[in-house]
Amino acid sequence: MTPRISRLNAHPRPRPNAHARARLRPATGLAAAGLVVVMLGSGCAALTGDTGSDELGQFLSALETGDLAGAAALTTDPAAAEESLTASVAGLGYPALSTSADGDRPDQEPVPVEFTWNLGDGSGGEEQGDDDNTTTPDTSGEAAADERIATTSGQAGTVKVGEEWKVQWEPTILDSRLVAGGALAYSDLLDYDTNILDRTGAPLMQWTPVTAVTLAPDAAGSADAVAGLVSGAAPTITGQSIRDGMAEHPEQPYQVVALRPDDIDPIREQLAAVPGVSLPEQGQLIRTDRELDSPVLDGLPNAWTEALQAEGGWSVDIVNPGVEPIEVAGAPVGEVEDLTSTLQISMQQAAQSAVDGSGQAASLVAIQPSTGGILAVAQNSAADQQGPVSMEGRFPPGSTFKVVTTAAALQAGVVGPEEIVPCPGQITVSGRTIPNDDDFALGDVPLETAFARSCNTSQAVISDRLEPSAMKDTAAQLGLGVGFFASGLSPNVFTGSVPVTEQGPARVEASIGQGEVLASPFGMAVMTASLANNGQMIQPHVIQGMPGTANDSPEPLPQNVVDTLRRYMEQTVQTGTATAANSVPGLGGKTGTAEVGSGPSHGWFVATTGDIAVAVLIEGAGSSGPAVSMAAGFLNAAGQPAA
Incomplete structure (x- = not known):
């Protein structure tokens, strides 16, 4: 099949500017090549200075070390030479360079000069956008190609000006086909027509032409007018936010927003009339649904870029004014199949609707236990103000952590699945007094009942029997506290942190998800999904066919422990603290209330049914009740993952 190459990469190409291309190419620099000037004669000694050969050698040496101004100063037209040399060297991305010249009398006729441009390994990227629903590729992907080399052949002569020899400046020094105003240019060739689909095959992100609304550095006075015009498409942009952005780099043009054709067309003429606007x-790779928003979408362009670079081609061209570019070197681009995400748009919409219904900062993460695929990640505007907390937040998980404490105790054999445990209203263990919520007391009850009713005092008792590392190790078996890495997944994702605790107050606090225990909604979803995956830690990922890796590979929980915990969690929904969610068939879960200073407690709920695991956090909710209701609403609306 013929690769689908975006017209943005097809001939004719505009000459890249120095700033843009410097970002696209490796940071090796001309100086990396060292001094490799070879002056070859025709069976005679090296050229002598009275022909200008020394000056030609100095000119080539300056080019190799990256001293373009110094090289230009050795020519008959320093200004024109520096402009032309800079255009070509920048257009190639400041590569490493070696040169050679062949001839014995550059003063009599131009001698052949050869330039070998080492363009690196093909890693690169694109200019960044600034739209709240558009994203451009990152440059963090691994290089997909071997070293890229281009060779150009030109001619150079010398002439005596006064008492000094000078290199006769002509663009043809770099290549005999270059003319005034022309330059060498490097292009990455990528199959930009590659889409990102959701798990059902529906388009999720596509490469789309957009218009960048840009303000000149001295046009801050136009900020309010621009903000007013783009507010329909980008309501979060204000005149002040534009001025703040411009102040970060006052010497550079500022891109306010990148707008889709439907958004820019009605206001194009008005924007063009605003002083300083271009x-x-x-x-850009943009979301097909402008309303679809999620922290997990932000990493998808990285996976897309990696896939394109794996099949990427490249081209070095001579770009002369008004004519078709001349290819010097390159490799063709390969076709890349559409990427399929593990996300499901309908589930993402249901998740967003669920969190938007809360007046407090709320986050929800859903994962498919059988595959580790992330199904949906949502947080509302109140949570957005803190950053991507659904994936990176650090919160005490409260009683949802009792899944770990109970699993550790069952696995260690310090408590049996049918054991009777005390559940008084308060208890002092190892110097720490722990109360139940509102000091409720059940007396001596089966461990299943204590778990379902969330008895803090029972957990304190069984934790006192554990080894110092038991909770940390058990948490890791379920992925909590483990670092995960996957294409398209942010490198900053955080699952959790569980300390090693000696017998004493710190262990008692940790047993109920307080003290030094921290987790994100993502981490709690990973924990719950791993338990549902028969106790085998999942490998969370967001692109099908690009599974993740982890910095730990713990043994799975024993099956008898998994079966016991599932029974306890189902009982929690049927008769315990999560009965508000018992309308969801087959649901098992665990509630949590986490104290945070003097403010209202955070409310948690983690649950699993069928092939979906979910974690919900509502900050400052005061109890777990709102989180339980939110999870139930989401699960009833979302259903099960599409096959």
Whole structure:
């Protein structure tokens, strides 16, 4: 099949500017090549200075070390030479360079000069956008190609100006086909027509032409006018936010927003009339549904870029004014199949609807236990103000951590699945007094009942029998506290942190998810999904066919422990603290209330049914009740993952 190459990469190409291309190419620099100047004669000694050969050698040496101004100063037209040399070297991305010249009298006729441009390994990227529903590729992907080399052949002569020899400046020094105003240019060739689909095959992200609304550095006075015009498409942009952004790099043009064709067309003429506004066209990978928002979407362009670079081609061209570019070197681009995400748009919409219904900061993460695929990640605007807390937040998990404490105790054999345990209203263990919520007391009850009713005092008793590392090790078996890495998954994701605790107050606090125990909603979803995956830690990922890796590979929980915990969690929904969610068939879960200073407690709920595991956090909810209701609403609306 013929690769689908975006018109943005097809000939004719505009000459890249120095700033943009410097970001695209490796940071090796001309100086990396060292001094490799070879002056070859025709069976005679090296050229002598009275022909200008020394000056030609100095000119080539300056180019190799990256001293473009110094090289230009050795020519008959320093200004034109520096402009032309800079355009080509920047257009190639400041590569490493070696040169050679062949001839014995550059003063009599131009001698052949050869330039070998080492363009690196093909790693690169694109200019960044600033739209709240558009994203451009990152440059963090691994290089997909071997070293890229281009060779150009030109001619150079010398002439005596006064008492000094000078290199006769002509663009043809770099290549005999270059003309005034022309330059060498490097391009990455990528199959930009590759889409990202959701797990059902519905388009999730596509490469789309957009218009970048850009303000000149001295046009801050136009900020309010621009904000007013783009507010329909980007309501979060204000005149002040534009001015703040411009102040970060006051010497550079500021891209306010990148707008889709439907958004820019009605206001294009009005924007163009605002002083200092320019409207360059570019391409970006954007979300097909502008309303779809999630922290997990932000990493998908990285996976997309990696896939494109794996099949990427490249081209070095001579770009002369007004004519078709001339290819010097390159490799063709390969076709990349559409990427399929593990996300499901309908589930993401249901998750977003669920969190948007809360007045407090709320986050929800859903994962498919059988595969580790992330199904949905949502947080509302109140949570957004803190950053991507659904994936990176650090919160005490409260009683949801009793899944770990109970699993550790069952696995260690310090408590049996049918054991009778005390559940008084308060208890002092190892110097720490722990109360139940509102000091409720059940007396001596089966461990299943104590778990379902969330008895803090029971957990304190059984934790006192554990080894110092038991809770930390058990948490890791379920992925909590483990670092995960996957294409498209942010490198900053955080599952949790569980300390090693000696017998004493710190262990008692940790047993109920307080003290030094921390977790994110993502981490609690991983824990719950791993338990549902027969106790085998999942490998969370967001692109099908690109599974993740972990910095730990713990043994799974024993099956008898898994079966016991599932029974306890189902009992929690049927008769315990999560009965508000018993309308969801087959649901098992665990509630949690986490104290945070003097403010209202955070409310948690983790649950699993069928092939979906979910974690919900509502900050400052005061109890777990709102989180239970939110999870039930989401699960009833979302159903099961599509096959």
